[in-house]
Amino acid sequence: MARTPTGQxxxxxxxxxxxxxxxxxxxxxxANTADGPLxxxxxxxxxxxxxxGSRFGLIITxxxxxxxxxxxxxxxxxxGSNLGYLLSSxxxxxxxxxxxxIPMAAGEFDLSSSGVVVITVVTMGYLNVIQRWPLIPxxxxxxxxxxxxxxxxxxxxxxxxxxxxxxxxAMTSVLIGFALGLNNLTVTGISVDLVDAARSTVGGIQLVFxxxxxxxxxxxxxxxxxxxxxxxxxxxxxxxxxxxxxxRVDAIRxxxxxxSSLLGAVAAILLTGVLGSADPNVGTSYALAPFAAxxxxxxxxxxxxxxxxxxxxxxxxxxxxxxxxxxxxxxxxVTQVFYGMALILGxxxxxxxxxxxxxxxxx
Amino acid sequence: MIxxxxxxxxxAEHLTKSYGARPVLKDASLEIVSGEIHALLGExxxxxxxxxxxxxxxxxxxxxxxxxxxxxxxVSGQSENLxxxxxxxxxxxxxxxxxxxGLVLSSTVMETLGLGRYRTRWGRINWRAQRSYTQETxxxxxxxxxxxxxxxxLSAVERAMLSIIRGIESISGEERGVLVLxxxxxxxxxxxxxxxFEVLRRIxxxxxxxxxxxxxxxxxxxxxxxxxxxxxxxxxxxxDVASATTDDLITAILGTELTNLYxxxxxxxxxxxxxxxxxxxxxxxxxxxxASRGEILGLTGLVGDGFEEIIALCFGASRGEGKVxxxxxxxxxxxxxxxxxxxMGMAYIPADRATSSGLMAASAAENLTMATMRRxxxxxxxxxxxxxxxxxxAMRRVGLRPPSPxxxxxxxxxxxQQKLILAKWLLTxxxxxxxxxxxxxxxxxxxxxxxxxxxxxxxxxxxVVIASSEYEDLAHLCHRVIIVKxxxxxxxxxxxxxTTEAITHRCLASTAAPAAS
Numbered sequence: 001m002a003r004t005p006t007g008q009x010x011x012x013x014x015x016x017x018x019x020x021x022x023x024x025x026x027x028x029x030x031a032n033t034a035d036g037p038l039x040x041x042x043x044x045x046x047x048x049x050x051x052x053g054s055r056f057g058l059i060i061t062x063x064x065x066x067x068x069x070x071x072x073x074x075x076x077x078x079x080g081s082n083l084g085y086l087l088s089s090x091x092x093x094x095x096x097x098x099x100x101x102i103p104m105a106a107g108e109f110d111l112s113s114s115g116v117v118v119i120t121v122v123t124m125g126y127l128n129v130i131q132r133w134p135l136i137p138x139x140x141x142x143x144x145x146x147x148x149x150x151x152x153x154x155x156x157x158x159x160x161x162x163x164x165x166x167x168x169x170a171m172t173s174v175l176i177g178f179a180l181g182l183n184n185l186t187v188t189g190i191s192v193d194l195v196d197a198a199r200s201t202v203g204g205i206q207l208v209f210x211x212x213x214x215x216x217x218x219x220x221x222x223x224x225x226x227x228x229x230x231x232x233x234x235x236x237x238x239x240x241x242x243x244x245x246x247x248r249v250d251a252i253r254x255x256x257x258x259x260s261s262l263l264g265a266v267a268a269i270l271l272t273g274v275l276g277s278a279d280p281n282v283g284t285s286y287a288l289a290p291f292a293a294x295x296x297x298x299x300x301x302x303x304x305x306x307x308x309x310x311x312x313x314x315x316x317x318x319x320x321x322x323x324x325x326x327x328x329x330x331x332x333x334v335t336q337v338f339y340g341m342a343l344i345l346g347x348x349x350x351x352x353x354x355x356x357x358x359x360x361x362x363x
Numbered sequence: 364m365i366x367x368x369x370x371x372x373x374x375a376e377h378l379t380k381s382y383g384a385r386p387v388l389k390d391a392s393l394e395i396v397s398g399e400i401h402a403l404l405g406e407x408x409x410x411x412x413x414x415x416x417x418x419x420x421x422x423x424x425x426x427x428x429x430x431x432x433x434x435x436x437x438v439s440g441q442s443e444n445l446x447x448x449x450x451x452x453x454x455x456x457x458x459x460x461x462x463x464x465g466l467v468l469s470s471t472v473m474e475t476l477g478l479g480r481y482r483t484r485w486g487r488i489n490w491r492a493q494r495s496y497t498q499e500t501x502x503x504x505x506x507x508x509x510x511x512x513x514x515x516x517l518s519a520v521e522r523a524m525l526s527i528i529r530g531i532e533s534i535s536g537e538e539r540g541v542l543v544l545x546x547x548x549x550x551x552x553x554x555x556x557x558x559x560f561e562v563l564r565r566i567x568x569x570x571x572x573x574x575x576x577x578x579x580x581x582x583x584x585x586x587x588x589x590x591x592x593x594x595x596x597x598x599x600x601x602x603d604v605a606s607a608t609t610d611d612l613i614t615a616i617l618g619t620e621l622t623n624l625y626x627x628x629x630x631x632x633x634x635x636x637x638x639x640x641x642x643x644x645x646x647x648x649x650x651x652x653x654a655s656r657g658e659i660l661g662l663t664g665l666v667g668d669g670f671e672e673i674i675a676l677c678f679g680a681s682r683g684e685g686k687v688x689x690x691x692x693x694x695x696x697x698x699x700x701x702x703x704x705x706x707m708g709m710a711y712i713p714a715d716r717a718t719s720s721g722l723m724a725a726s727a728a729e730n731l732t733m734a735t736m737r738r739x740x741x742x743x744x745x746x747x748x749x750x751x752x753x754x755x756x757a758m759r760r761v762g763l764r765p766p767s768p769x770x771x772x773x774x775x776x777x778x779x780q781q782k783l784i785l786a787k788w789l790l791t792x793x794x795x796x797x798x799x800x801x802x803x804x805x806x807x808x809x810x811x812x813x814x815x816x817x818x819x820x821x822x823x824x825x826x827v828v829i830a831s832s833e834y835e836d837l838a839h840l841c842h843r844v845i846i847v848k849x850x851x852x853x854x855x856x857x858x859x860x861x862t863t864e865a866i867t868h869r870c871l872a873s874t875a876a877p878a879a880s
Contacts, residue, residue, distance in 0.1 A: 230729070230745070234733060238721075241721060245733045245734045246734055304724060
């Protein structure tokens with residue numbers, strides 16, 4: 001059926017093409033070579049190392065880190081209680097990290113996640129403890145807050161067309177302000193049902209970790225195995241191309257922002273359960289860590305793309321580093337420094353590997 | 364032979380470069396005489412851009428040479444071994460304009476031309492002197508721009524001209540220089556290219572020379588004095604353009620003769636598939652036409668006349684008014700969105716691959732199934748193996764072999780990218796296929812394949828609408844060509860009237876001639 005184009009088909013596979021702006025940054029590939037015009041690049045040993053390094057570098061570094069801490073802290077670091085603590089304590093951070101990865105995949109930043117966490121936590125304390133509301137309506141109101149914040153973000157970013165960085169940064173300030181206005185003191189005495197639901201342990205690990213795991217699995221499935229995941233990536237990688245190919249880019253962008261805020265609220269509800277209290281100062285842990293994890297995660301597994309497994313592994317990678325350093329006796333300040341450095345390093349690495357990959361292909 | 368009043372301005376010799384075991388450039392040399400426009404021709408992968416990068420010092424030549432055959436560039440008697448650094452290139456009066464033009468969109472024309480050579484007085488920029496210098500320079504090259512205009516608001520043509528002027532101004536002082544242009548016209552519409560050529564002619568008149576890399580052979584015939592042709596990394600010929608025919612050039616580039624660039628014509632069925640009524644947008648108004656099953660219809664005119672907007676409106680890529688009917692289903696243009704247009708059986712390939720039609724970072728397979736991915740969504744998950752199978756099949760069909768669906772689109776040559784994007788849309792089995800400048804930045808061999816594919820799509824019953832300013836291609840490929848002037852249909856050419864000359868004449872004619880029938 002397919003008529004073959006005539007034999008004059010020139011061998012073309014080269015950086016000299018006028019394909020796009022990248023054409024200037026790599027040497028051209030010679031064509032007309034024996035192995036055909038379009039052979040997959042043959043990988044040599046050091047290419048394999050580079051490939052494995054870029055795919056699994058994060059996991060390998062993580063393993064090395066665990067080995068190092070186990071040697072430095074024999075019997076402490078690898079103990080069951082420490083591992084259980086590590087997995088449980090980071091579960092809510094993990095949920096927020098997944099939350100921010102979704103709009104990032106679609107090309108939008110959601111900086112308001114820490115604001116959502118704070119307002120939701122404070123509202124939970126205010127309604128459930130001070131106003132003595134039952135648990136279920138309290139949780140519903142908390143979820144509604146996430147939904148409303150997501151919708152407001154989406155309205156200004158997608159409909160009005162303002163940069164997501166600006167809208168969500170401002171939104172963070174608004175939300176934290178409201179939260180402090182509502183109640184600026186820590187409230188204890190959260191519903192026992194919620195505390196049990198979050199804090200009961202299975203095999204030394206709090207239930208909250210398994211909820212986070214469920215979020216990871218669902219998000220991974222959507223990213224990897226559904227057209228929605230594909231559309232998220234297309235929207236983030238080239239919005240105009242996606243739009244002209246029939247992807248509903250505006251719906252994807254709005255949806256990703258709404259889901260992000262909703263997941264932020266879910267994380268906050270679980271957090272009040274884990275702590276048994278509502279502390280208006282919880283926000284700081286959620287301001288930078290999720291972004292550091294998402295950025296660092298995008299350098300691994302599917303380098304150059306925001307991906308769920310990468311985010312999840314990076315979250316625990318960062319937590320492992322901090323826990324280890326704290327056990328070694330470094331005080332609380334190390335957390336801030338570590339996350340800040342990890343964010344810069346993560347972005348630097350992904351920029352570098354992106355450039356390198358492009359060169360590899362063209363070389 | 365070099366004529367007496369023209370002296371040798373630049374000589375580059377012993378240019379050799381390999382990547383790994385693959386030689387890309389084998390002892391190539393290039394000679395440029397003063398006051399000439401010299402074409403550098405060759406297929407993608409023939410070593411053109413490697414040669415230019417060597418000259419620019421962006422890459423280093425292969426080592427292991429003897430002092431006698433050291434890779435070297437000599438300009439106006441000054442000789443330097445390669446690689447040279449930018450300072451040396453400037454001293455040698457060797458300038459480069461790359462394809463991306465390297466302009467800062469937020470800066471003004473004056474700032475652009477002043478970059479690196481501001482006129483200062485007591486350490487501060489003398490804006491008055493800068494301004495008069497800018498005006499004088501613009502006038503000298505026949506560019507009617509205000510120094511305060513922001514680069515981002517310039518048209519593509521004006522940007523290209525500005526970048527070229529900056530390039531030549533940065534090197535030529537008293538002495539003559541050589542300016543190397545790497546496909547500056549790649550993204551420019553046909554008639555706009557002549558404005559760029561005017562700038563080049565003025566440069567040539569000063570005795571400086573231009574090295575001009577291009578795929579468009581008609582441009583070579585138009586403006587170049589001599590041409591150096593590369594094939595598989597070797598210089599195969601340097602010829603006088605005036606005494607060579609386009610066929611001679613093609614033969615030299617390919618190494619064999621290319622017979623029948625254009626596919627043979629088939630007859631269209633008189634069954635209307637697309638009917639456009641009173642369509643209008645920002646640049647067009649009241650456009651009505653019909654396209655039949657199997658017909659290849661051209662839309663053309665001068666840039667700014669809005670012919671390319673018509674297909675964007677038909678597909679719902681931009682907003683306007685009027686009615687569009689496909690296969691008997693009529694809708695308001697207002698209602699149309701790309702997604703809905705696709706549902707009606709339309710497909711649209713914009714001209715700019717990098718920003719509008721292809722995702723360079725995504726794999727070939729992902730690009731291929733972008734418009735059809737829902738097909739692979741079965742019982743709760745994406746059917747990856749099937750997607751891969753279809754992608755390989757589609758790549759085979761457009762002549763990419765061996766098909767490697769996992770490579771990122773950006774790693775393919777311009778021609779192969781365009782084939783992949785065409786394949787992507789053919790997978791949607793469209794009733795109407797809209798193409799905007801389908802052979803932009805594509806070499807002559809790939810162009811033939813694309814024409815064959817377009818023709819075959821039409822034979823299979825698709826109605827193809829091409830918006831293009833490549834008059835020659837339209838004349839050969841289309842059954843019918845509609846001329847658009849000032850945003851409205853001004854005439855139509857078909858049958859024996861449909862020639863390159865007739866289209867050019869109609870487009871350039873100052874008043875719309877009544878359509879002969």
